[in-house]
Amino acid sequence: xxxxxxERQLRTTGxxxxxxxxxxxxxxxxxxxxxxxxxxxxxxxxxCCVRVNEFESGFLEDFxxxxxxLVPIQTYYALYDGEKRTENICPEDMDFGNGHSHCMAxxxxxxxxxxxxxxxxxxxxxxxxxxxxELDRERDRRWIVQVVGT
Amino acid sequence: xxxxxxERQLRTTGxxxxxxxxxxxxxxxxxxxxxxxxxxxxxxxxxCCVRVNEFESGFLEDFxxxxxxLVPIQTYYALYDGEKRTENICPEDMDFGNGHSHCMAxxxxxxxxxxxxxxxxxxxxxxxxxxxxELDRERDRRWIVQVVGT
Amino acid sequence: xxxxxxERQLRTTGxxxxxxxxxxxxxxxxxxxxxxxxxxxxxxxxxCCVRVNEFESGFLEDFxxxxxxLVPIQTYYALYDGEKRTENICPEDMDFGNGHSHCMAxxxxxxxxxxxxxxxxxxxxxxxxxxxxELDRERDRRWIVQVVGT
Numbered sequence: 001x002x003x004x005x006x007e008r009q010l011r012t013t014g015x016x017x018x019x020x021x022x023x024x025x026x027x028x029x030x031x032x033x034x035x036x037x038x039x040x041x042x043x044x045x046x047x048c049c050v051r052v053n054e055f056e057s058g059f060l061e062d063f064x065x066x067x068x069x070l071v072p073i074q075t076y077y078a079l080y081d082g083e084k085r086t087e088n089i090c091p092e093d094m095d096f097g098n099g100h101s102h103c104m105a106x107x108x109x110x111x112x113x114x115x116x117x118x119x120x121x122x123x124x125x126x127x128x129x130x131x132x133x134e135l136d137r138e139r140d141r142r143w144i145v146q147v148v149g150t
Numbered sequence: 151x152x153x154x155x156x157e158r159q160l161r162t163t164g165x166x167x168x169x170x171x172x173x174x175x176x177x178x179x180x181x182x183x184x185x186x187x188x189x190x191x192x193x194x195x196x197x198c199c200v201r202v203n204e205f206e207s208g209f210l211e212d213f214x215x216x217x218x219x220l221v222p223i224q225t226y227y228a229l230y231d232g233e234k235r236t237e238n239i240c241p242e243d244m245d246f247g248n249g250h251s252h253c254m255a256x257x258x259x260x261x262x263x264x265x266x267x268x269x270x271x272x273x274x275x276x277x278x279x280x281x282x283x284e285l286d287r288e289r290d291r292r293w294i295v296q297v298v299g300t
Numbered sequence: 301x302x303x304x305x306x307e308r309q310l311r312t313t314g315x316x317x318x319x320x321x322x323x324x325x326x327x328x329x330x331x332x333x334x335x336x337x338x339x340x341x342x343x344x345x346x347x348c349c350v351r352v353n354e355f356e357s358g359f360l361e362d363f364x365x366x367x368x369x370l371v372p373i374q375t376y377y378a379l380y381d382g383e384k385r386t387e388n389i390c391p392e393d394m395d396f397g398n399g400h401s402h403c404m405a406x407x408x409x410x411x412x413x414x415x416x417x418x419x420x421x422x423x424x425x426x427x428x429x430x431x432x433x434e435l436d437r438e439r440d441r442r443w444i445v446q447v448v449g450t
Contacts, residue, residue: 127196
């Protein structure tokens with residue numbers, strides 16, 4: 001049995017920005033030597049996530065609009081009420097406010113995606129790409145891929 | 151250590167249709183010979199997903215209504231603006247339009263579900279069923295289950 | 301290769317309540333003896349889920365408000381239409397009604413989260429915590445962690 005981990009850093013652009021990381025994940029799976037198994041691609045950030053879907057600019061524009069409609073930025077977030085907040089304070093976040101980013105991340109689901117690996121390749125469908133989603137402002141980020149198998 | 155993969159094909163009905171695939175996934179886990187491990191059930195399509203919840207017609211009706219309210223079909227999707235789109239063109243999709251299906255899939259979360267396996271069985275709760283969700287029109291689809299364990 | 305399972309029970313409080321289970325999951329990973337692998341933390345309930353995000357009271361208040369706005373409690377749910385429903389009947393649920401809880405669970409995504417394990421520790425980011433979300437009334441619940449690796 002093999003377990004292989006690869007970590008990669010990136011600088012995101014702000015807004016709702018999406019990076020196609022399929023090639024890098026594919027490379028990591030090849031480097032792992034795992035022929036059959038599972039690849040768990042994971043974001044260790046609370047306002048980012050890894051998702052598998054189509055990487056197409058029109059769709060990403062549509063999705064951004066949907067997410068902004070469901071989770072408005074210009075609303076009151078208790079997370080950034082300076083009067084109330086006493087926990088986990090990060091000064092930079094208090095200035096910019098990212099209550100909506102946390103809510104978007106929770107609504108979107110899990111931090112990562114698990115993808116089957118067969119014959120040494122990710123079992124992605126024709127249009128599927130692995131994407132890193134930034135839901136917050138421009139920041140230094142990283143993602144992890146853990147490959148487990150034989 | 152064992153890694154077992156099973157793939158199954160299906161023809162979905164259109165609209166938001168849900169297929170209960172619990173029995174087939176359970177069979178695959180038995181066939182895998184894995185006693186303790188993880189089963190990753192995965193949809194390789196960008197407008198479908200695998201989800202674990204109750205398979206009950208009233209609930210699925212409620213959920214369909216919710217999803218259609220949050221992600222309306224009759225709205226403008228940049229993904230299907232023929233003037234703008236230049237990437238990943240699938241002629242059939244340009245006729246029918248499935249911008250809303252992509253948005254629904256992203257909102258729902260990951261492509262698959264990972265379920266613990268114990269004593270050779272999926273650790274599903276009393277009401278939990280494994281379901282394949284079609285968010286697009288009637289199509290030929292497939293799902294994959296990857297079982298990893300001892 | 302090692303596969304380790306741990307199960308824990310809890311009594312939730314009603315409403316949308318969130319329990320930080322990070323310490324218990326961390327302990328289970330240590331007990332597993334797995335140094336490198338994947339931890340799959342799973343809810344076997346249809347109206348709960350396990351999610352990784354920040355455990356901060358303001359954010360959880362914001363998220364509760366968002367979820368209640370998107371999935372109102374005071375609406376008609378076919379799941380609890382006594383005239384129509386004939387499947388999977390649980391008498392207590394027919395009294396209280398938890399159609400909205402099922403819809404929230406589906407909207408939130410999968411039942412569990414998969415987290416990479418490295419050097420015997422969960423690869424959680426600075427602000428990430430593992431949380432058990434109750435979307436229904438006060439109930440007896442349980443969660444499972446399955447650790448697979450070397």
